[in-house]
Amino acid sequence: MSTDPTEAQFMKMLTFMKQPKQVLEIGMFTGYGAMAIAEALPADGKITSLDIDPYLKTWVEDVSKDFPEGAKHEIVVGPALDSLQTIEGKYDLVFIDANKAEYKAYVETLMERDLLAKDVMIIADNTLYVGYPMLSETYDTQPARRGFGDAVREFNAWVRDHPKLEQVIVPIRDGVSMIRLKCLSTSRPPLVKAAVA
Amino acid sequence: MSTDPTEAQFMKMLTFMKQPKQVLEIGMFTGYGAMAIAEALPADGKITSLDIDPYLKTWVEDVSKDFPEGAKHEIVVGPALDSLQTIEGKYDLVFIDANKAEYKAYVETLMERDLLAKDVMIIADNTLYVGYPMLSETYDTQPARRGFGDAVREFNAWVRDHPKLEQVIVPIRDGVSMIRLKCLSTSRPPLVKAAVA
Numbered sequence A, B: 001m002s003t004d005p006t007e008a009q010f011m012k013m014l015t016f017m018k019q020p021k022q023v024l025e026i027g028m029f030t031g032y033g034a035m036a037i038a039e040a041l042p043a044d045g046k047i048t049s050l051d052i053d054p055y056l057k058t059w060v061e062d063v064s065k066d067f068p069e070g071a072k073h074e075i076v077v078g079p080a081l082d083s084l085q086t087i088e089g090k091y092d093l094v095f096i097d098a099n100k101a102e103y104k105a106y107v108e109t110l111m112e113r114d115l116l117a118k119d120v121m122i123i124a125d126n127t128l129y130v131g132y133p134m135l136s137e138t139y140d141t142q143p144a145r146r147g148f149g150d151a152v153r154e155f156n157a158w159v160r161d162h163p164k165l166e167q168v169i170v171p172i173r174d175g176v177s178m179i180r181l182k183c184l185s186t187s188r189p190p191l192v193k194a195a196v197a
């Protein structure tokens, strides 16, 4: 499913603030999020989207080829965990929005392969996942979603407990996590503690 | 009232992304938001807080003086609209959180006095104001808030319609607006339109 206008505009604002040279999107769909980001990129900024569906690459390229944003956008087709083994670079901004069961593996792979810039901002979508991560399965109106719900809960807890990561989950649409690599200059705990799920 | 941990952590993430040299906070209270921002500032970053209450300056300075963040923080006492006439500089990040009836005047003064960096990000707090801007006064459980509710509605519409401003209102706590100066390089409308109140 496509992201919504508020979240797309939020991503655009973050991109304006960050001024990233290299952006990675994992899970593109029709490119709505990718174009919101592309519109806010600096002149020398690029965005790479990974998607499993080859038709989407053809379709998005066809729609965006007449706009300057199209020239800043590269699309890599294949399962994201495979593509993450082949892409190169240091990403300043990462938008995770593909298979909800693989979020942890995406971040692990990005860290293992050293694809993250030191001051990277990772945005992970759907981290409130319609409330499933916080609810007992007694309340599952769509039991098929339970697997993703559990995976998202594990992902959120894994990020929270990871010694190198820091996050905040903001209640935009279905939940948006902002995740960064910790690099506090002092060894004392921060004055203002992290608010996490 | 102080901001909450989620919003403070959100401000901290934005500050990490923006890496501002000069931050302005309008309305400080006990300095919770100011310290969240100060923790994320680059080595040469500074934050200036404006507050009407002289006791808060003494109190916050006393608490923060033993931390490195204290050295990055300057507090100016007085009505914000007066202080905005005397401060100098170009602010990269502005956090507006003082008198809800004066938000429009704060932004107008910042623009008139040319205090905003070209790529400034302005964060305005309480722009959903407990729902008052969107509700008829029939539903006012606290009629004393109606004045601020109307002022916030006018502020949101003024930003939306301002030819030089662009915003998104994100539903964090009591509503947080992210506002920037428009600078699209082309004259065509953006591919991804702004989502506004």
Ligand SMILES: C[S@@+](CC[C@H](N)C(=O)[O-])C[C@H]1O[C@@H](n2cnc3c(N)ncnc32)[C@H](O)[C@@H]1O
Binding pocket: A001, A002, A003, A025, A026, A027, A028, A029, A030, A031, A032, A033, A034, A050, A051, A052, A053, A056, A078, A079, A080, A081, A097, A098, A099
């Ligand atoms: C929620 S949509 C992405 C929405 C998009 N980020 C936006 O801003 O509108 C999820 C996308 O992830 C893709 N996807 C799902 N599983 C994948 C996988 N294992 N590898 C790569 N892409 C995958 C789907 O084809 C779909 O296009």
Ligand SMILES: C[S@@+](CC[C@H](N)C(=O)[O-])C[C@H]1O[C@@H](n2cnc3c(N)ncnc32)[C@H](O)[C@@H]1O
Binding pocket: B001, B002, B003, B025, B026, B027, B028, B029, B030, B031, B032, B033, B034, B050, B051, B052, B053, B056, B078, B079, B080, B081, B097, B098, B099, B102
């Ligand atoms: C909501 S609190 C600020 C909370 C703070 N930003 C934080 O992050 O915790 C509002 C503050 O604005 C101050 N204030 C109210 N009206 C003001 C005015 N006209 N000029 C300057 N400060 C004002 C109050 O004294 C109060 O400390």
